[in-house]
Amino acid sequence: MKYEGPRMSRSTEKFPAKHHSKKSLGQNFLVDNSVIAHIIDAVHPRADEIIIEIGPGRGALTERLVEKAGHLIAIEFDRDLISRLGARFSSHKNFRLVEGDALATDFCGFLEPNQQVRVVANLPYNVATAILQRLIEQRSCISEMVLMLQREVVERITAIPGSSERGFLSVLVEAYCEAENLFDVSPGAFRPVPKVWSSVVRLSLRQNVSERLKNPELLWAIVGVGFAHRRKTILNNLRQAPEKLGELLKRHGGAGIILCEAGVAPQRRAETLTLEEWSSIASVLE
Numbered sequence: 118m119k120y121e122g123p124r125m126s127r128s129t130e131k132f133p134a135k136h137h138s139k140k141s142l143g144q145n146f147l148v149d150n151s152v153i154a155h156i157i158d159a160v161h162p163r164a165d166e167i168i169i170e171i172g173p174g175r176g177a178l179t180e181r182l183v184e185k186a187g188h189l190i191a192i193e194f195d196r197d198l199i200s201r202l203g204a205r206f207s208s209h210k211n212f213r214l215v216e217g218d219a220l221a222t223d224f225c226g227f228l229e230p231n232q233q234v235r236v237v238a239n240l241p242y243n244v245a246t247a248i249l250q251r252l253i254e255q256r257s258c259i260s261e262m263v264l265m266l267q268r269e270v271v272e273r274i275t276a277i278p279g280s281s282e283r284g285f286l287s288v289l290v291e292a293y294c295e296a297e298n299l300f301d302v303s304p305g306a307f308r309p310v311p312k313v314w315s316s317v318v319r320l321s322l323r324q325n326v327s328e329r330l331k332n333p334e335l336l337w338a339i340v341g342v343g344f345a346h347r348r349k350t351i352l353n354n355l356r357q358a359p360e361k362l363g364e365l366l367k368r369h370g371g372a373g374i375i376l377c378e379a380g381v382a383p384q385r386r387a388e389t390l391t392l393e394e395w396s397s398i399a400s401v402l403e
């Protein structure tokens with residue numbers, strides 16, 4: 118790790134008297150000690166590793182992680198919390214606080230080449246799936262993620278083919294991660310109390326992503342178009358593919374022929390397709 122000692126990107130400004138939670142930043146803070154302990158048990162931080170925590174908030178997980186992990190890098194967007202976190206944790210030599218937006222953070226940039234991290238987060242609900250997609254994009258330096266998400270999002274992530282919850286995110290996560298739904302957390306474990314239940318999921322990044330994901334850009338364009346209108350068949354969705362993909366489909370004989378070559382019945386709906394079937398459609402177009 119490019120270790121620069123405990124530091125904050127901005128100075129320890131004055132300690133705010135009281136921090137008011139911001140709905141716009143998905144701030145539902147964990148207050149239930151048994152849930153916090155359960156998450157830390159699931160992470161099992163080690164002295165020989167670097168952990169990145171996204172959205173440390175008021176430090177509920179941070180204080181346990183910093184005790185056990187070799188290095189902890191915490192990325193927080195809320196400047197009011199940055200000053201509190203700095204005051205509370207900057208005496209820990211293994212702690213680095215970064216003020217920033219996880220959606221725009223180069224996670225691998227904190228590390229030396231070939232170093233790997235694990236990511237831990239109680240993700241802000243409003244941008245949780247976008248942050249998850251960003252983490253998957255940066256998978257080259259991430260070995261595992263233990264994430265708290267809305268229960269409904271975890272159900273989508275782990276949905277198998279044929280399930281009505283299956284969508285773009287399910288296929289994306291299946292391609293790159295092994296997902297283990299660990300446990301559910303009730304709204305009462307947070308302040309303010311959210312309206313929905315949460316779940317903690319472990320996503321282990323696959324070391325050998327399938328050989329068949331040779332052209333990921335094309336694959337994700339197809340999956341995106343395939344799920345564009347959930348009530349339509351895969352054929353009708355592909356027929357309405359926008360410009361670049363639409364032209365490619367035409368050059369290969371049109372959506373019907375391509376589905377036939379890939380062995381996918383045109384009347385099926387996107388949620389029934391397996392990752393292998395999506396990959397077969399992409400292979401026909403390569």
Ligand code: SAM
Binds near residue numbers: 172220
């Ligand atoms: N980890 C704390 C806990 O469990 O109590 C706080 C979790 S709270 C659900 C989400 C945290 O993510 C908040 O501290 C919020 O300010 C922060 N956050 C929101 N959007 C963010 C972003 N784009 N990048 C980094 N942190 C963000």
